[in-house]
């Protein structure tokens with residue numbers, strides 16, 4: 142069951158399945174450690190705000206619009 | 218003594234420091250070089266270049282601090298600089314800073330360097346944080362896997378510095394670079410070796426390309442990733458048909474940046490699995506302090522940011538105000554009097570006395586005050602940056618900034634501008650893309666600085682008395698409209714920054730205690746960088762203004778600016794400005810503090826100086842408050858006054874800001890575009906206000 146990253150609830154874990162977006166976004170996301178198969182934790186996910194995820198020991202803020210290009214699978 | 222290493226290398230030893238942001242690069246740089254530093258710009262770029270020296274065992278080493286970047290993908294000037302320098306063959310060795318507490322992510326940078334032929338050392342920093350987190354790193358194993366020395370460090374406590382120096386000496390002799398075979402193997406063999414034929418094809422085809430010093434596999438992988446710089450280089454060095462063959466080959470295989478990034482992480486994960494022990498493998502929720510949560514809070518984050526910044530400004534005022542008031546209130550008038558006396562005593566001509574005492578001196582003092590101001594604003598923001606707070610501010614304002622076509626970080630120059638526009642322009646450096654940076658600079662000019670609020674309330678009070686708050690509120694609302702329009706105009710048409718727009722993808726570093734030494738050092742260097750150039754420009758512009766407004770009789774009617782103003786008057790009247798208001802508007806582009814003196818002179822109430830620039834001297838212009846007020850009130854209609862206040866408010870902030878735009882945006886053309894735009898828009902807005910006001914008043 143895969144969902145948009147933006148639909149992952151706070152404090153839940155997920156595994157990235159795919160990432161799409163502009164070349165710049167992909168470069169940047171990749172360098173920050175957001176790649177397919179990366180485990181992430183949703184830290185903050187509030188409407189009208191960027192989201193906060195924790196991945197590879199790093200707290201990362203992501204623009205909401207661009208996060209919609211990230212598909213994840215919920216992990217327990 | 219002629220050093221052994223220098224003679225072996227045939228050139229002085231240059232050490233380049235590279236790594237991702239927040240890995241402690243600056244701390245190591247400062248630790249190595251101490252006070253022997255030089256700050257300039259990279260050739261042809263507006264990116265700061267820091268270099269320094271240290272001596273170890275009688276050998277002098279030059280250290281080049283490369284810009285901190287997450288990757289080397291050539292998306293920003295910083296990435297291009299770091300990369301070009303590392304392949305240039307100039308540095309004798311490279312230190313790659315790795316954050317031991319964020320190993321996976323910070324090793325990504327290393328994966329992009331693996332394959333370069335440059336002798337390399339790994340500075341494994343933040344060992345204290347890693348230990349706390351229960352991460353145990355087997356350094357010997359890591360060294361073996363990577364084939365280069367790995368030095369454990371706690372840079373903030375100067376631990377590991379000597380080992381680093383020693384390792385550098387060794388590595389320059391032995392010329393060991395990062396073992397990259399494992400990485401290339403992953404690129405070749407992953408996904409059922411789909412990229413293997415292409416990589417092997419590229420390896421032979423690209424053998425003759427000269428780009429720098431690296432293993433040809435490195436170039437092949439970069440080509441596979443369709444790295445912009447590498448593709449351009451290949452294209453330039455090959456015949457068209459040859460290049461087409463390469464492109465055709467690349468098009469045979471799937472192209473997905475994410476696949477390649479995950480190959481790099483595969484390599485990293487392999488390294489880590491063989492060298493790192495993590496105390497507890499179970500997943501833990503990230504723990505955040507209450508302040509951390511508050512700082513990114515949906516509703517409270519923004520008010521908190523404003524409060525923190527206000528607090529910072531207040532603090533800096535407490536420190537700066539006494540110095541400023543002594544400078545401008547006591548020292549300047551004395552020096553001013555002294556210069557006049559001195560020059561008169563030696564019988565100097567009156568114009569010389571005037572230009573010295575009214576243009577050069579006051580401009581120099583004004584520059585000093587501005588610099589003091591900038592320093593304090595940079596210091597406040599330096600502290601907030603260092604402890605990790607600024608990233609949170611960018612986070613909570615991201616949505617608002619997006620509406621302007623900018624990303625969250627642009628809030629930082631805007632907020633700094635509320636203190637001082639010059640500092641705001643300097644603060645735009647936090648934005649990586651040059652186009653986005655220019656857009657942030659140009660929009661930040663709309664922000665009224667502290668000095669502006671002071672002057673505008675004073676001028677408004679003269680014209681509007683009790684209605685002043687209403688006028689100020691109106692100006693505040695216009696500010697928001699102005700920002701939106703300016704962001705559109707420049708973003709879309711002049712800079713074309715919209716194509717560079719990229720949503721926020723930003724690390725929020727963990728909060729930590731401020732490192733005062735590095736904060737003070739950075740503030741000092743940033744200030745110095747702007748100060749020197751700005752100083753000359755400010756004095757220069759003042760002299761031009763002096764020539765325009767000088768009159769030996771002290772009557773404004775005898776100056777050049779009077780004839781110009783009179784000639785333009787028929788046109789300026791259309792906007793509601795007589796020649797005096799128009800002239801005051803033009804002069805206010807020079808600086809806002811002097812505007813009161815200028816107005817007094819224009820309305821025949823000010824005496825004591827021979828030029829507008831003379832008004833920069835604190836109490837040099839003598840005028841009676843009551844006479845001034847009645848003169849203005851009698852000869853300026855309310856509609857004209859409203860128009861003037863509007864145009865004045867939205868004019869270019871000051872000459873110091875203009876000088877800083879030139880320095881930070883790196884383009885004279887852009888600077889003039891911005892200045893011309895602001896003056897035109899200010900006049901137009903004034904004109905509109907005038908026309909509307911005459912309908913009602």
Ligand SMILES: Nc1nc2c(ncn2[C@@H]2O[C@H](COP(=O)(O)OP(=O)(O)OP(=O)(O)O)[C@@H](O)[C@H]2O)c(=O)[nH]1
Pocket residue numbers: 237238239240241242243244245284285342343344345346370371372373374603604729730731732735
């Ligand atoms: N706990 C700990 N903190 C450190 C260590 N080294 C540096 N720091 C702190 O980490 C912060 C970031 O260090 P910098 O030297 O500014 O990092 P940088 O890589 O230059 O970062 P940019 O200036 O953003 O490129 C500073 O507050 C340092 O005091 C360390 O070994 N341990």
